Amino acid sequence: MVDLGQRTGVLEPADAAQVLAEAATLWRGDELGLATRQALADAQVAAGDRIGAVGTLADIFQHHRNSLPAQIARQRADALVAAIYADGTGGALALADFMAAHERLARDLRFVPGFHRHAEAYADRLMALGATAAAAREYATGADLLEVVAEVDKAAEDPELVGMLRLKQAEALVAGGQHEAAAAILPLLPPSRDIEIARRQATLRAGILRATGQTEALVAARDWPHLALMKADALFEDGQWRRAFDHYQRARTAQDTPLAPAAAARMVLAAHRSGQPGRVEEALAELPDLPETPAWADIAREIGAPQDQPARLQSRNVRDQLLSAGRVADRVAAADPTGAEGDP
Numbered sequence: 001m002v003d004l005g006q007r008t009g010v011l012e013p014a015d016a017a018q019v020l021a022e023a024a025t026l027w028r029g030d031e032l033g034l035a036t037r038q039a040l041a042d043a044q045v046a047a048g049d050r051i052g053a054v055g056t057l058a059d060i061f062q063h064h065r066n067s068l069p070a071q072i073a074r075q076r077a078d079a080l081v082a083a084i085y086a087d088g089t090g091g092a093l094a095l096a097d098f099m100a101a102h103e104r105l106a107r108d109l110r111f112v113p114g115f116h117r118h119a120e121a122y123a124d125r126l127m128a129l130g131a132t133a134a135a136a137r138e139y140a141t142g143a144d145l146l147e148v149v150a151e152v153d154k155a156a157e158d159p160e161l162v163g164m165l166r167l168k169q170a171e172a173l174v175a176g177g178q179h180e181a182a183a184a185i186l187p188l189l190p191p192s193r194d195i196e197i198a199r200r201q202a203t204l205r206a207g208i209l210r211a212t213g214q215t216e217a218l219v220a221a222r223d224w225p226h227l228a229l230m231k232a233d234a235l236f237e238d239g240q241w242r243r244a245f246d247h248y249q250r251a252r253t254a255q256d257t258p259l260a261p262a263a264a265a266r267m268v269l270a271a272h273r274s275g276q277p278g279r280v281e282e283a284l285a286e287l288p289d290l291p292e293t294p295a296w297a298d299i300a301r302e303i304g305a306p307q308d309q310p311a312r313l314q315s316r317n318v319r320d321q322l323l324s325a326g327r328v329a330d331r332v333a334a335a336d337p338t339g340a341e342g343d344p
Helices: 004-010 013-024 031-048 050-063 068-090 095-109 115-128 132-152 159-175 181-189 195-211 217-219 225-237 243-256 260-274 277-286 296-303 316-335
Strands: none
Touching: 004 013, 004 050, 013 031, 013 050, 031 050, 031 068, 050 068, 050 095, 050 225, 068 095, 068 115, 095 115, 115 132, 132 159, 132 195, 159 181, 159 217, 159 225, 181 195, 195 225, 225 243, 225 277, 243 260, 243 277, 260 277
């Protein structure tokens, strides 16, 4: 009946799927049951119900193990799952639809070998869209499941993959402002020989130390070049002007590109506030391309005034301008992502 209806165009794919789904409950395990489920999977795909088709193909695999149809069903299901996640991560699926699809698939496929890669891609998509809490939960779930599988099957143990998921979980928590929760994950991160992963781990630790006000611990951390600017900013915010200036100098020499406007402005302010007029002039000379606002240009000239004008430099008006310049620097940092240390 379904074949006839499809050949004549009388039966739409969704209607065919409904009829076949009812028929599939009548036979299971024999050739007729197999043929019914194969036809059902085809109708579900044609009707756009890829998730339903995955379930039907999984049913074929379960009830016809070690057969060629089971192998074909497994391959088709894998291809459908990969296509769903490719559409979800690529934006072809709306986030709400992607989340619903993942929830349905994960219920049955969590422990299927290789599914963790799809789950990780799903979490990456959540992270990219700013759903940091949901991303952190998904990374944590993936790591937990891999650890459970490893307890049952030592051959499946993959500490590097688990470590990466934990790292991403902590990064998602930091992005969502949950620094204490992220700090609890730090002991779970294994040392890595991969320089990029080690760099991310260092950035994560440094970001947590800075966010929790542990300035001295941050400054004492390993001198990764990319962390010099973070250390300088932490010292600046802590009012340690002389040390902040020294670290801005290190940051300037450690990176290939010039300091961003906000960092350059803070460097000059740190030199001024530490009472080092010579370093102020030195900093201004070393930053000839500092993109300044008109207000900051006037202040910079005041800061670089000759040594015989100390009274003018100490006037209330100039101090107020310096404070305003600090706020300008912060606004520049907010508006110019290149002025930040980078997303950990």
